[in-house]
Amino acid sequence: MNVPIELRSDNAAGAAPEILAAIGAADVGSALAYGDDLWTAGLQTMVREMFEHPEATVFPVISGTAANSLALAAMCPPWGAVLCHETAHIMQSEGGATSMFSGGAVMRGLTGDEHHLVGAHDVQAAYDATRWGDNHHSQPAVLSLTNPTDFGTIYSPERVAALSAVARARSLRVHMDGARIANAIAALGCTPAELTWRAGVDVFSLGAMKNGSVSTDAIVCFDPAVAAQLHYRLKRAGHVASKMRFQSVQLQAYLRDGLWLRLAAAANRAMAKLAAGLSGLGLQFVDHPDVNMVFVRVDESVIVRMEHSGLFFYRMGPGLIRLVTSFQTTDAEIDDAVARIAAAVAGNDR
Ligand SMILES: Cc1ncc(COP(=O)(O)O)c(C=O)c1O
CATH class of the missing domain: 3.40.640.10 (Type I PLP-dependent aspartate aminotransferase-like (Major domain))
Structure with a gap:
């Protein structure tokens, strides 16, 4: 688990x-x-x-x-x-x-x-x-x-x-x-x-x-x-x-x-790293994330595998999810999240 x-x-x-x-x-x-x-x-x-x-x-x-x-x-x-x-x-x-x-x-x-x-x-x-x-x-x-x-x-x-x-x-x-x-x-x-x-x-x-x-x-x-x-x-x-x-x-x-600005910059950096990882997987965003929030278009089957992998995120509608980072999000968590999403996109449970 x-x-x-x-x-x-x-x-x-x-x-x-x-x-x-x-x-x-x-x-x-x-x-x-x-x-x-x-x-x-x-x-x-x-x-x-x-x-x-x-x-x-x-x-x-x-x-x-x-x-x-x-x-x-x-x-x-x-x-x-x-x-x-x-x-x-x-x-x-x-x-x-x-x-x-x-x-x-x-x-x-x-x-x-x-x-x-x-x-x-x-x-x-x-x-x-x-x-x-x-x-x-x-x-x-x-x-x-x-x-x-x-x-x-x-x-x-x-x-x-x-x-x-x-x-x-x-x-x-x-x-x-x-x-x-x-x-x-x-x-x-x-x-x-x-x-x-x-x-x-x-x-x-x-x-x-x-x-x-x-x-x-x-x-x-x-x-x-x-x-x-x-x-x-x-x-x-x-x-x-x-x-x-x-x-x-x-x-x-x-x-x-x-x-306040250091905490916010950390959250923004975590999102930039996540967004780079997701772009590398070919995923599409509703908008480029300027700060710490991104809406991503993903197939329903991928969403289900992401959920099973232990990622917590919100479903915003069919094939649409929202991911948000915070000042507490670490680089290691982003690396791990991108690896889990890569596996979900590839059709594997991870
Ligand atoms: C843009 C925006 N404004 C206002 C609020 C309201 O904050 P609260 O939930 O503390 O009432 C939120 C909460 O998520 C928000 O995202």
Whole structure:
């Protein structure tokens, strides 16, 4: 029996040792609750410095869904529409959380290009289809970009800036679902500021859980008007943890000395190695993996043999699987996974 190899999701990975150690180190004495502690104040300062923005505000929350939906609810009126790619997690996999928290805002899915990226023409088409000022029709109020996309492709700072300009032309705010933003920044080699506010992003979800934290993601807000709302909205949604210091210290450790980017780069490298191995076997990808995720077209019989070989991955549809690496994926695991897939392709059980 082979040892299982985890390629289902980076959510299945464990925690980074640096983050676990930081939680232990914060367990000293008492500290005021609900974010009035030194760790949360330190995190605030750190985020302003790292993102080069004096008004940036960070709000720890316990999931990517909370980060996205609460931020979007603060950015979009109840009669508004959030424009996003039709495959976006916020539209397909968050159970309508944004509509619930916003009091009725809807998602409008855009088709995007062959790389699952929204283009300026998609946004323009949504504008053209809107009956502006007609109270029978939801009014576009936010453009949300998922970076990396749910298919493992990325928006460059230039592309984000171009889309933000189209959004601004109709006074839309710009949101970024950054559940894996560290993977995007590591792949692009840009600064955090370049991919966010300098490219016109008002608010983004800072994912940490898929990349080494134990129990925290965060919202980072560059718009004081949205931050003022989040102050109340987060409390009402139950996202102001009394022991916030243990969330804040995780985020501090995550961002300190580039740990988040090193972890993400490791996950990206593991995927690049896996993708090279799979290409060598002649397998076809839906998209070139820019970060740590790839969708692969494989015959059903091969999928079954892969499953029997102890590889853990998700089936996304007939003849389509998703493989995801994490900061914990080792070179040895990738070599072993490629060998098992080679055997499965050749028709052998391994
Ligand atoms: C792109 C994207 N956004 C948001 C989320 C939501 O994160 P969570 O599952 O922590 O709510 C996920 C989770 O997989 C995701 O892949």
